[in-house]
Amino acid sequence: MKLAPLSSVQNAHDDSLWTAAWVPATEDSPPLLLTGSLDETVRLWNPEGPEKLLTNTGHCLGVVSVAAHPSGRIAASASIDSFIRVFDVATNNTIATLEAPPSEVWQLQFNPQGTTLAAAGGGSASVKLWDTAEWQLIATLSVPRPEGLKPPEKSSNKKFALSVAWSPDGRQIGCGSMDGTISIFDVARAKFLHHLEGHSMPVRSLVYSSAPLDSRVLFSASDDGHIHVYDAERKSLITSMSGHSSWVLSVDVSPDGAAIATGSSDKTVRLWDLKMRAATQILTSHTDQVWAVAFGPPLRTDIRSCLLASVSDDKCLSFYKFS
Structure with a gap:
């Protein structure tokens, strides 16, 4: 397996790029990429070219997260302006505006079924869930403090929620926090299940495995420099x-x-072979920190291959072919 650099868009935004997410293909459109930036905009890209299709100017502060609905027709963006904007991908028209008080949204993710939008709730130390039919808040999953830890000082909120991920069946949610813990929730019961421990610094990114036999496997990325692989149900570090x-x-x-x-x-950007449990490739196309990497769906012309996108503080958007 390898990553082959394809193209880079210099100055893809007017400021740092912080987030990226693929929009699934529809009958009318191939898979597209959303990017969000400190320049307050969301942009839509066709990787062919690459070509910029739309610029979305619905926010008044930096965009920290973007997420696409499984249908490929709607998407959401969250900003440090305290709002989540839900919009039509093709027309850029606003469908809903969800209000979240200051620093209450740091990362967004639609569930695999497309019925619920989850937001890692920043300083509220919670995951908020909105239904996608009426865009009503339907649950708030509070992140508990791990047993044995003293309450943090008032000046530092160690329970700040940074990242969120849905399990492939949509039954569970993982939430990564500033204190290095990962909280697992039962969504239907709106119930905290357990913590996954092992990181010593903030957990900024989470993703469940896409392999059918590994649906309990959760990957985490942390400021401590480590990538952990967990069995999220058995509470074990693999x-x-x-x-x-x-x-x-x-x-x-x-x-x-x-x-x-x-x-x-x-x-x-590094590529890791999970059988070898090691990095097999290091890519150095960026000149500043890389805030997001995102794999696209399998290519129609070669189902064993797909695209990877990366975005950075260097204002650059890069595409690679994974095969």
Whole structure:
């Protein structure tokens, strides 16, 4: 397996790029990429070219997260302006505006069924769930403090929720926090199940395995420089991988579940072979920290291959072919 650099868009935004997510293909459109930036905009890209299709200017502060609905027709963006904007991908028209008080949204994710939008709730130390039919808040999953830990000082909110991921069946949610813990919730019962421990610093990115036999496997990326692989149901750490020389800011898993990619503040993108449990490739196309990596769906022309996108503080958007 390898990543082959395809193209890079210099100055893809007017400021740092913080987030990226693929929009699934529809009858009218191939898979597209959403990017969000500190320049307050969301942009839509066709990787062919690459070509910029739309610029979305619905926010008044930096965009920290973007997420696409499984239908490929709607998407959502969250900003430090305290709003989530839900919009039509093709027309850019606003469908709903969800209000979240200051720093209450740091990462967004639609569930696999498309019925619920989850938001890692920042300073509220919670995951908020909205239904996608009426866009009503339907649940708030509060992140409890791990047993044995003293309450944090008032000046530092160690329970700040940074990242969120849905299990493939949509029954569970993982939430990564500033204190290095990962909380697992039962969604139907709105109930906290258990913590996954092992990281010593903030967990900025989570993703469940895409392999059918590994649906309990959860990958995490942390400022402590490690990528952890957990059995999220059995509360066990399967393995820990390291190699980045600084914070690991993002992790995503390939469509076949055989590899993960990571982005780091050490300015590199790394490809990891999960059987070897080691990095097999280091890509250095960026000149500043890499905030997000995102695998696209299998290519129609070659189902064993897909695209990977990465975005960075260097304002650059890069595409690679994974095969």
